[in-house]
Amino acid sequence: MTDTITRRRIEVLADEPLMQAIERLAATAGIDHFTLLPLLGGKGRSGRWRDDQISGATSKVMFMAVTTTERADHLTDLLEPLLATHHLIVLVSEVEVVRGSRFA
Amino acid sequence: MTDTITRRRIEVLADEPLMQAIERLAATAGIDHFTLLPLLGGKGRSGRWRDDQISGATSKVMFMAVTTTERADHLTDLLEPLLATHHLIVLVSEVEVVRGSRFA
Amino acid sequence: MTDTITRRRIEVLADEPLMQAIERLAATAGIDHFTLLPLLGGKGRSGRWRDDQISGATSKVMFMAVTTTERADHLTDLLEPLLATHHLIVLVSEVEVVRGSRFA
Amino acid sequence: MALDALLQPVVLFFLLGLLAAFVRSDLAVPEAVAKTIALYLMMSIGLRGGGEVADSGLTGAMLIAAGCGLLLSFLLPLPAFWLLQALGRLDRTNAAAVAAHYGSVSVVTFAAGSEVLRSIGMAPAGFMVAVLALMETPAILTGLLLAKGGRSDALAARGGLLHETFFNGSVVLLVGSFVIGMIAGEKGFAPIAPVFDDLFKGMLCLFLLDMGLVAARRLLDKRALTLRTVILAIALPIANGTVGVSLGILGGLDAGSAAALGILAGSASYIAVPAVMRLVLPEANPGLYLGMSLAVTFPFNLTLGIPYYAWVAQHLHKVVLP
């Protein structure tokens, strides 16, 4: 049986223009590896958005990284003060990975 | 350390033409905030689908909402009678969110 | 209340040209039903990638299947020897599904 | 004539698409582009039709054609529904869903057919574009009545069935472009003609390449079709098309417009109707109705159907008006 190890999956939903900044914050928290997922639309406190907008300014992207609890917590701490002002959503969940060592 | 709170992530995979109806069902269950994710293709009991189809009728979208257990259960109950006829898939998992209050 | 049952969500992140092969490996493990999700970009040990590349060769896709623990383990075992050479990422997590029987 | 029609690049690219998918090539036209070309084709058809009507003014033939079109779209699902149950062995719901597709129309079949008719000197009147738009929706209503005698689904009601049906994107764009074409007239159309006129056939090639890929992949991926349904997917367009042409000739339309009416009657929807059906008749099998309309009837019409409808129109026209 293949060995698996438990890690944290941290997901940050944010506006596309903010993504580069979030990648750098993640690097500060020691999270160098990540994946970006496209989103189609949604609805939140600031209303409905769709990605078929002329201005890409309000289209959103999902940042996803699998990492250790410490680093996930660190990134969460770094993002916390921005949640309200920047309309971010941060989700953290458990995930098992094969070859845990690479998901430092 | 940032405070987190546990919520339910409910995901509904459905045909694109059904999405508007699912958004309204979710609102009935008290779920007003959600995100839609694109999908590329897949395979189920009704065979293979790809999103490079001329007719968008069979392309699929993922509805995702983070909410309380009660509301997730409520939406699950509302969707249950449609699962077989409308070929929906409903997935529920645990997720930790920062600033739990907004994920009512 | 609707009955739910716990299953495994297995996610495999891989290069687009490998997807057909991964679908076949999954079938070998008894996993016939799956969904493919698009990805926008990311960063790993082999550097940054973006999907706005001329050559689709390095764009990546997420394979996602909800299945039993046995089958998920079986697929993990099949993928394990390929992880290093083929730059795959395999994530496994818990998910509750309605009408568990269809997610054999 | 049939061979000539078959050897046009438009048809050859469709065949290339079929072939590429059958040898399991990874050739694919990105979805965003295919959708845009579909929009482009509707804008172009609408603008050019409207422009012609602006030139010719409103005529009696126009009203007759519109009446025939509405009648066909409302009524053609009825015999189809019966045949699909009796010979096709489909259940009530699936038979109704398929019947709605065959009562409605295919924009691309009309586009390709118009080009063929034009190339053999049988150009249909510009107002046939309005008939095309009129014929998209009524068949859906008939199909729904056949399926459940008016009962409405909880989810469908929420999803706004009426909007999906009447304000369907393709109907809105077709009608809107037609009206814009009428308002703009020849002078207003001139500056946009390089896009909406000159590029038309080339764009059709690209679209048909994709149609070929999608039709063949659908046949390979889903095995929802039986020999009986395949035969009906060829018999229905022949029957409906012949009825359409005849009605047009009897109504006094010119041979080209009657042929176009036949093409519309013989064609089956694969964009507007499936989207509504997924919402209101979710129990119906999309593999079945898309398989029949997209993977059998469309290729049949593109290659053999169109020349056949033109041929019928020419001969009936001579018989009726010698």
Next chain:
Amino acid sequence: MALDALLQPVVLFFLLGLLAAFVRSDLAVPEAVAKTIALYLMMSIGLRGGGEVADSGLTGAMLIAAGCGLLLSFLLPLPAFWLLQALGRLDRTNAAAVAAHYGSVSVVTFAAGSEVLRSIGMAPAGFMVAVLALMETPAILTGLLLAKGGRSDALAARGGLLHETFFNGSVVLLVGSFVIGMIAGEKGFAPIAPVFDDLFKGMLCLFLLDMGLVAARRLLDKRALTLRTVILAIALPIANGTVGVSLGILGGLDAGSAAALGILAGSASYIAVPAVMRLVLPEANPGLYLGMSLAVTFPFNLTLGIPYYAWVAQHLHKVVLP
């Protein structure tokens, strides 16, 4: 003239888009295509402007127009900022963000306006494209100063605000195409003219159809606008546009170029500026600034503003240079 401008296909397709969204049709132009058409429009505008400058050589008028443009973009946000707080009842941050949008420019308004001016014999000079590029950025800097007197946000600093502002995709493409147009000259442009010249108006139709859909959906989806902000979204372009035209005439520009300067001054950004604002003034409400610029000011300019600026330019020109 206003009615003539309103009945052009370009404007009619915009209205069709608005209408389709208001009846909640599912009509949509795929995002990838809309983005590409935006790139195409900028390439085409840049190439043609650069080509004209290559023909005419550098002139004094060019420097005057550039100076006026820079001045307008830097200073127009100031009165706007004050009005938005005083009359619009916006807080400091939102007023600054909106003011930046109105100081900057809209490429598509310029494109549509140039076509209208050309059609009435008031073609603006080629160098106005360079002015368009120059006017995109300064207003952003003024807006940021107004918002926080130079304080910088932690996240914005990381995100590379300066790059977003100066090497913004649309500025780079516009300037780059302008330079390529200058280098290539008439002879180099000829082989690519079928794409970058002949297709221009048709592509604009497709883009404006999408703009109509997006503008109307934005109005329906988000209710960020008040009566006061709607009125300002019409008053600001009128005021800014009048100032722009006047400055151009006083500076000695020909009537067409002065009208184009008015169009630029009166237009509001909805692509470049919002992207920067999301990064550096995230507290500002995008529903507000996109609602005002995209859903109110853009339609106003496209239908009434452009003819108005042209009218002012014609009359002022007669007065000043009788």
Next chain:
Amino acid sequence: MALDALLQPVVLFFLLGLLAAFVRSDLAVPEAVAKTIALYLMMSIGLRGGGEVADSGLTGAMLIAAGCGLLLSFLLPLPAFWLLQALGRLDRTNAAAVAAHYGSVSVVTFAAGSEVLRSIGMAPAGFMVAVLALMETPAILTGLLLAKGGRSDALAARGGLLHETFFNGSVVLLVGSFVIGMIAGEKGFAPIAPVFDDLFKGMLCLFLLDMGLVAARRLLDKRALTLRTVILAIALPIANGTVGVSLGILGGLDAGSAAALGILAGSASYIAVPAVMRLVLPEANPGLYLGMSLAVTFPFNLTLGIPYYAWVAQHLHKVVLP
């Protein structure tokens, strides 16, 4: 001549793309559109080549060119493999993967090169398009043999290596369009010429803008290249291209077709081959082979390589056939 070639809009847009990416602008061409333009370019090249062959009929030169092309594609990877190990210090697998890329061809280099040759009165024969299609695949087989002497990977076998190689989308579309061009002839091509002929150069500009962006971002993102591999990425096209031109001249081809053969030999694949390599030689580093072919060899060929191959062809032709 070289400078002239460098100042064409097609090349200038490539340089603009490079520049935009180097200043880290957010300019980007959506992937769906870039993929479609690639399809368009192949359809256009195929149709026009096939049309010319339909006009000229089958000739002996055609067979010679086809033979030379196959030979080059099969054999050029051998010296490259050796050089990449000896001088480039690559391991066996990476050397084989890179060698396959240099034996195969780049459609866009061929397209840009043909335009340059045409503009200087050295238009290559239409059948060179067929040679282009023939040369895509053989090098892949040689590369695989070099890498593992025929051993097959478990995953690759499942993934259907043979299909990926032989029914690769670009090969199917190129060959298919070529055949359609032959069947359609001049008369069939006329109605689609506004798309597949007139728009060609403009579309190439848009595509090369994207190539520039992608090539530069690749250089910035991944630091897989060493000085040695960069030098080889310039030396290999020069060597291969010179061999290609010489073989063509010796085989009796006209100077234009020989130059085109040199362009094919000197170009390196960055679409078809990488996709196969990810599947069958996953251990090979894509940063390396895409970096070399896309970010070094392509820009080199576009700017200096093409004029050089043309120059060699002209001079050799005079020497051999004085």
